[in-house]
Amino acid sequence: MIEEISKENIDKKVQMAAEAYQFLKNTTVKERAAFMNTVADQIEILGEELLQTAHAETSLPFTRLTGEKARTVGQWRSYAKAVAKGVYTEPRIDLAQPDKQKGDLRKYNVGTGPVVVFGASNFPFAFSTAGGDTASAIGAGCPVIVKAHPAHPKTSQLMADAIIAAVKESGWPEGIFSHITGTSYDIGAYLVQHKEIRAVAFTGSFTGGKALFDMANHREVPIPVFAEMGSINPIFALPNLLENRAEAFAKEYLSSLTLGVGQFCTNPGVCIALKGESLDRFIIALKDEIHEIVPAKMLHKGIYESFEKHKTIASGQPEVDIIATADTEIDEWQGRAMVIKTNAKNFMKNPVLNEEVFGPFGIIVTCETSDEMMEIAQQLKGQLTITIAATDEDARNNLTMVNLLKDKCGRLLFNGMPTGVEVVYAIQHGGPFPSTTDSRFTSVGPDAVKRFIRPISFQNWPDEFLPEELKNENPLHISRIVDGEVNSGSLKLQTT
Incomplete structure (x- = not known):
């Protein structure tokens, strides 16, 4: 049974966060980095209990959970x-x-204030309680209040601990980090509208993310909501590529489509x-390959039921043909892969076919001409x-389309294939609306810190x-822009 937190307790935790923010404002980048490494140490030593708990709550395989940890x-x-580098x-x-x-002007970035992070269901470690949102907010100098995802409460508590x-x-x-549980939507709404909260991070559905975004913008003092809401992640398969490797491409596409039972926001x-x-040839190969896909249990009953519902709606649309369905006998909550086909005109006029189906479900859109594409x-x-x-020749022949995309x-x-991300500086995990609420930022990679600074x-x-970051002596030994030039040294100013 998940404990439902009271508004009085939320108020207490938010007030603690507001007080902790005054502390964090006066920490240096070196001090925050040291704290972040201490968190990493604590997560690293979490043993078999963490993996067993997460497996029991999410059905994710141990190899996946070990890698995600x-x-x-x-x-x-x-x-x-x-x-730490500043x-x-x-x-x-x-x-x-x-x-x-x-006269003398000096500028730097500080954390915006207490941040609410909503845990995601499909990444119980990397996008949840101790995930990248929490790490980047604390790195920016912001206390964090996590609203735990109800799909894995025990896992969330272990990471919070x-x-x-x-x-x-x-x-x-203590207010640097707080962990809140509950299944009521009112909890999230109350947090987002609390006057002391300065930003929100969310990973999940469009409906959930847009609702939080609207609440935040209707506050007396609006705040940013950095919501990653998923997308259909289209692939444009160009002619020469298909001619050269239709069968191999079919295998790659289906492997990506069904990876993790299709429960990735970058699912193609x-x-x-x-x-x-x-x-x-590509479609024939898909038919052959899909029968080799063994259905696996989805994250929880709610996701499974949503997948079945939206799969049925999409495959039942006019001018849609089912190419193939995984035919292995299934057990409880197991996602059965399906690929359907429609023509370009129908795809463009039917908004249902442009919506994400979260799970192992793909649509092949056939175009009569390159103009339709x-x-x-x-x-x-x-x-x-x-x-x-594409081949290089395909790309040369379609530069106008590539530039538009x-x-x-x-x-x-x-x-x-788009599934999976690299946690590096150059990754961009965030796109134009409605995939996210602010395409200027990423929720993966060190640049995720940028969301929570001013x-x-x-x-x-x-x-x-x-x-410390702006003192003449540069005691932190960080790189700074001084009079328009990069400078990592101290400033020897003349005194009168």
Whole structure:
């Protein structure tokens, strides 16, 4: 039974976070990085109990959970390394000059204040309680209140305990991190509308993310909601590629489509291609391959029921044919893969076919001409990823379409499959609306810290009162922009 937290207890935790923010504002990047590494240490030592608990609550295999735990530890450490370098404080110093009216100006970034993080169901470690949202918010200098996902409450508590242990070990205020449980939507709504909350991070459905976004924007003082809401992640399979490797491409596509029972936000839900003999070969290969796909248990009953509902709705639309369905006998909550086919005109006029079906479900869209393919590209909503499956010649022949698709996604792939992300600086996990609520930011990689900072400028302040990042001596030894030039040294100013 999941404990439903009261509004009085929420108020207490938010107030603790607000007080902890005053503490965090005065920590340096080095101190926050050290804390983040302590959290990583605490997660790393979580043993078999964590994996067994997560497996029991999510049905995810142990190999996947072991890898995800390592990724989560890696996130805390890599974000800590970036924070320690001062990458996100972005110190800027313009020294007083005779021709400058404002004198000495210095600017850097600080955390925005307490952040609410909503745990995701499909990544119980990496996108949940101790996931990248929590790590990046703390790295920015923001206390975090996690609203645990009800699909894995015991797993969430174990990860919360690891962060709480790091808080105690570091001697930091208790309000740095709080863990809230409950199944009522009112809890989330109350948190988002609380006057002391300054930002929200969410990973989940469009309905949930958009509701939080609207609440936050109707507050007396609006706040940002960084919601990652999924997408159909289309693949444009171009003619020469299909002609050369239709069968191999079918295997790759189906493998990506069914990876993790299709429960990835970068799942390639739509494949768009020109009609012809090569596409026919691709479809035949899909029929052959899908029978080898063994259904597996989905994360929880709610996701399974949603998958079955939306799969049935999409496959029952006019001018839609079922190409193939995994025919292995299934057990409780097991997602059975399906691929359907429709024509370009029907795809463009039917909004149902443009909506994400979260699970192992794909749509093959057949185009009569390259102009139809271009029309689909023009009509597409914002996506997390778009893939161009092509040879170099294909790309040269479709540069106009490729250029257009740059406006439609956060990550544009040339071949390969979109499932999975690399936790590195250059990753972009976030795209134009409705895939996310703010395409300027990523929720994966060290740059995720940028979501939770704001700049503040200091004019003519004595050195002793400036933050460490802006002091003349540069005691943190970080890179700064001084009078327009990169400078990692101390400033030897003349005194009168």
